[in-house]
Amino acid sequence: MHAWIEFGSGPLFRLCFALMLLGLARIVVLTIIGMVEAYLRNDDKIINWRELIGKTVSWLFPIAKLLKKRPVYSLVSFLFHIGLILTPLFLAAHLLLWEKSIGFAWFAIPQSLADYLTLIVIVCGLTLFLMRALYGPARAISRKQDYIWPLLLVIPFLTGYMCVNGRISPATYQWMMLIHIFSGNLITVMIPFTKIAHCVLTPLSQLVTGIGWKFPRGAGDKVIETLGYKDRPTWVEQPRLGLEKVTTVEKEAAEK
Amino acid sequence: MNRVRNFKLILWMIIGLGAAVATARFMFGLGAVTNLSDRVPWGLWIGFDVMSGVALASGGFVLTATVYIFKLDRFHSIVRPAILTALLGYIAVAVGLLFDLGLPWNIWHMMIYWNLHSPLFEVGWCVMLYLTVLLLEFFPVPAEKYGFLSKIRGFLTKLRLPLVIAGIALSTLHQSSLGSLFLIMPYNVHPLWYSPIMPVTFFISAIGLGLMMVTFESLFTGWLYRREQEVDLLERLGAAARWVFLLYLAIRLGDLAVRDQLGHLSGGEWQVKMFWFELVIVAIIPTVLLFIRAVRRSAAGLMTVAITGVTGIVLNRINVGGLVHINRGETLYLPAWTEIVITLAVIAGAALVFLFMAERFKVWEIQPVDPDADPIKMPEFHPVDSSWLGKPEIVARTKYSLGFIIAAAVGFALLSGEPLESRGVDPVPAQQARGGDTLWIDGNLDGYGVEFLHVRHWYRSGSGESCVECHHMNLPLDRNSGCYHCHSDMYLPADAFRHDWHSSPTGGKLACHECHQKGVVRAVESAKKCDECHNDLIPSEASIEVEQYMAVSYADAMHHLCIDCHTKEAVPRENPDLPRCTTCHKGQRDIIDATVLDSDRRNLTGKRTLLPPIHQE
Numbered sequence: 001m002h003a004w005i006e007f008g009s010g011p012l013f014r015l016c017f018a019l020m021l022l023g024l025a026r027i028v029v030l031t032i033i034g035m036v037e038a039y040l041r042n043d044d045k046i047i048n049w050r051e052l053i054g055k056t057v058s059w060l061f062p063i064a065k066l067l068k069k070r071p072v073y074s075l076v077s078f079l080f081h082i083g084l085i086l087t088p089l090f091l092a093a094h095l096l097l098w099e100k101s102i103g104f105a106w107f108a109i110p111q112s113l114a115d116y117l118t119l120i121v122i123v124c125g126l127t128l129f130l131m132r133a134l135y136g137p138a139r140a141i142s143r144k145q146d147y148i149w150p151l152l153l154v155i156p157f158l159t160g161y162m163c164v165n166g167r168i169s170p171a172t173y174q175w176m177m178l179i180h181i182f183s184g185n186l187i188t189v190m191i192p193f194t195k196i197a198h199c200v201l202t203p204l205s206q207l208v209t210g211i212g213w214k215f216p217r218g219a220g221d222k223v224i225e226t227l228g229y230k231d232r233p234t235w236v237e238q239p240r241l242g243l244e245k246v247t248t249v250e251k252e253a254a255e256k
Numbered sequence: 257m258n259r260v261r262n263f264k265l266i267l268w269m270i271i272g273l274g275a276a277v278a279t280a281r282f283m284f285g286l287g288a289v290t291n292l293s294d295r296v297p298w299g300l301w302i303g304f305d306v307m308s309g310v311a312l313a314s315g316g317f318v319l320t321a322t323v324y325i326f327k328l329d330r331f332h333s334i335v336r337p338a339i340l341t342a343l344l345g346y347i348a349v350a351v352g353l354l355f356d357l358g359l360p361w362n363i364w365h366m367m368i369y370w371n372l373h374s375p376l377f378e379v380g381w382c383v384m385l386y387l388t389v390l391l392l393e394f395f396p397v398p399a400e401k402y403g404f405l406s407k408i409r410g411f412l413t414k415l416r417l418p419l420v421i422a423g424i425a426l427s428t429l430h431q432s433s434l435g436s437l438f439l440i441m442p443y444n445v446h447p448l449w450y451s452p453i454m455p456v457t458f459f460i461s462a463i464g465l466g467l468m469m470v471t472f473e474s475l476f477t478g479w480l481y482r483r484e485q486e487v488d489l490l491e492r493l494g495a496a497a498r499w500v501f502l503l504y505l506a507i508r509l510g511d512l513a514v515r516d517q518l519g520h521l522s523g524g525e526w527q528v529k530m531f532w533f534e535l536v537i538v539a540i541i542p543t544v545l546l547f548i549r550a551v552r553r554s555a556a557g558l559m560t561v562a563i564t565g566v567t568g569i570v571l572n573r574i575n576v577g578g579l580v581h582i583n584r585g586e587t588l589y590l591p592a593w594t595e596i597v598i599t600l601a602v603i604a605g606a607a608l609v610f611l612f613m614a615e616r617f618k619v620w621e622i623q624p625v626d627p628d629a630d631p632i633k634m635p636e637f638h639p640v641d642s643s644w645l646g647k648p649e650i651v652a653r654t655k656y657s658l659g660f661i662i663a664a665a666v667g668f669a670l671l672s673g674e675p676l677e678s679r680g681v682d683p684v685p686a687q688q689a690r691g692g693d694t695l696w697i698d699g700n701l702d703g704y705g706v707e708f709l710h711v712r713h714w715y716r717s718g719s720g721e722s723c724v725e726c727h728h729m730n731l732p733l734d735r736n737s738g739c740y741h742c743h744s745d746m747y748l749p750a751d752a753f754r755h756d757w758h759s760s761p762t763g764g765k766l767a768c769h770e771c772h773q774k775g776v777v778r779a780v781e782s783a784k785k786c787d788e789c790h791n792d793l794i795p796s797e798a799s800i801e802v803e804q805y806m807a808v809s810y811a812d813a814m815h816h817l818c819i820d821c822h823t824k825e826a827v828p829r830e831n832p833d834l835p836r837c838t839t840c841h842k843g844q845r846d847i848i849d850a851t852v853l854d855s856d857r858r859n860l861t862g863k864r865t866l867l868p869p870i871h872q873e
Binding site: 011012015016019022023025026029030033034 | 670
């Protein structure tokens with residue numbers, strides 16, 4: 001058992017962690033390459049940077065937007081993210097492991113705070129799962145991984161909390177620790193290959209949408225028009241032209 | 257194209273693995289990723305990446321000579337791939353060398369700091385120049401595609417003949433000089449390989465290897481891209497190669513016979529078996545097979561010959577480069593998996609660039625076409641998950657990058673989790689010089705020492721009080737302590753002061769404050785100087801000023817002292833050879849029965865203890 005725990009927190013963790021870092025780097029690079037290609041192919045090359053950056057920043061704090069429509073969901077989700085990010089990165093016990101393997105570590109959060117954050121993550125994770133499973137419209141747009149992820153994320157937090165605070169026998173402790181480590185590794189390795197890749201893709205998502213709406217010239221504006229959002233500041237009556245090239249292409253087409 | 261893509265995916269994965277190891281290599285140094293040591297400083301990276309890499313790339317000069325000098329135009333269609341292979345081979349050599357050099361950022365030193373006596377200097381310059389020549393020779397190929405380069409292209413095409421001649425000259429020089437490198441170690445290289453004509457055998461085998469490599473490259477890429485094999489051309493190459501191999505075989509055996517070394521062939525040592533194995537796959541199998549017409553005319557037969565020949569000559573380079581060196585103590589060198597990975601990754605990188613060039617530019621007469629890239633073709637969905645990743649190039653980068661990162665992550669996981677650092681140098685206690693008036697100075701008793709004529713040196717440096725030129729510091733109450741007292745380790749700095757002894761109750765019995773002042777931070781700088789207690793340690797006219805209590809290693813101490821003085825004396829004595837290695841290291845040695853030495857020394861030096869005769873003058 002001990003050997004498995006050592007393996008999980010040693011070579012296996014190195015594998016998963018390296019895969020996560022490299023995989024995230026890969027997905028960012030691939031996304032950027034894809035964006036550049038799409039941009040070069042676009043008819044409409046005008047990008048409203050101000051609006052895009054504004055949207056990206058405002059979505060980093062979804063409370064303001066979502067509180068209007070779904071206050072409970074947005075609050076639960078926000079708390080869930082905070083606990084999810086802070087606890088594994090700043091837990092004192094994890095920092096000891098870092099120090100052992102790479103020689104340095106950073107500051108830790110107090111154990112009591114970590115405990116509360118863990119409980120919050122567990123509660124929020126289960127709540128998110130139930131909300132998704134019970135709310136009809138959410139269920140309609142959910143894939144399998146959408147159900148699996150909240151539950152999977154809860155597992156290491158639950159086992160970790162039991163290991164730290166539970167009154168359990170040493171044998172149970174080892175089992176709990178084993179589950180904790182292996183589920184943690186599984187999460188780490190799956191991050192870049194599933195929807196959790198949004199942790200690095202968030203800054204790009206608005207840009208991707210912005211570029212993608214412009215394959216045919218003025219498509220975005222036409223959609224906005226159709227949806228009846230003419231009052232939006234980005235909408236213009238006449239489709240915009242980015243490059244002179246477009247007109248030459250049109251001329252050629254006309255000549256043919 | 258599926259075959260090509262799978263092959264490229266494998267190459268990308270190897271590069272991924274290599275990237276992980278390379279990170280460790282450049283962050284933590286050679287010790288972390290290699291099995292090299294002070295005793296075995298040259299390993300797989302030199303033997304394969306550099307020595308074999310240069311030889312593998314010899315197809316370039318062989319074929320340019322064939323086509324442009326001997327005007328055998330029928331080989332024209334395989335000149336371009338041969339030049340490209342050579343160019344990439346030499347780049348791979350340079351990259352491989354960067355991994356092996358302890359201070360890779362000093363690689364340019366040989367351009368500025370010339371050591372005209374070193375074959376390695378010549379090899380370095382030739383490789384550098386030939387790399388330039390190859391670049392210029394190959395440049396017209398990619399330039400064909402870009403109109404704005406047509407002027408340069410035209411100029412380089414006019415310049416082709418001089419470039420080809422320069423390429424042949426440079427190749428001749430350094431292919432043979434790689435053999436000259438080992439002329440300096442007649443006692444290290446096993447007598448079955450060591451020969452004064454090593455430069456010649458290296459050159460001839462390089463020609464054979466060049467022909468084999470061109471054959472291999474043509475057949476392999478033909479298989480990869482499902483091209484029609486150029487068997488009729490390769491048959492002629494094979495027909496030429498058989499005479500080269502036969503010549504090589506004759507020279508190797510004839511050389512052994514002339515030098516009376518044939519007796520070694522009957523021995524049972526593993527080196528002898530290695531020699532036979534090497535000779536069979538280098539020369540005998542290829543020669544015999546190439547004399548059979550049916551073999552020469554079949555792609556499979558030519559491939560067999562090419563693989564055995566290439567493997568054999570690569571093995572020869574690895575053998576000469578380090579594997580069959582004898583008398584290196586008990587250390588047996590086997591490359592670490594990380595070394596093998598780097599080697600493979602360098603080759604994989606070169607292969608990828610080759611395929612890239614071949615697909616983009618007109619390296620072959622007929623450029624390969626990707627059938628999946630046809631714009632009219634309908635997308636084919638994956639049968640398992642019914643997904644479609646996009647156009648071929650998008651699929652390619654998705655898959656290759658995935659393969660790369662998975663392999664790199666596996667590499668990181670496989671690297672040791674222990675703090676990665678070099679094992680460093682093993683301590684080797686320096687031994688007292690033996691003898692009387694003629695001292696045999698050999699700190700680690702490995703048989704390679706220096707005969708030091710004690711009296712003559714004393715006399716020549718002015719007799720009288722000139723002892724202090726060397727005996728710059730002595731033990732208390734002594735006037736001629738041996739070097740080994742303070743410089744007590746062969747390769748490591750040693751503690752000449754011995755703090756533990758001074759402070760121990762059984763030694764100096766000194767309390768802390770007898771050297772360190774009270775109330776001051778205890779450190780070397782604030783402590784008493786040696787001469788405050790011992791007034792006889794340093795003779796008044798000592799030539800060397802002792803600045804700190806750590807003495808440099810025995811080897812460093814000997815070399816600095818002797819070479820400095822010899823360099824100074826070379827001018828008045830009009831003897832420029834005075835500071836050269838061979839002035840002192842004459843390589844003399846004799847075998848003394850190991851039983852006369854105590855067991856410590858036997859362990860230190862291995863089973864064969866070699867010492868020179870000790871003359872009395």
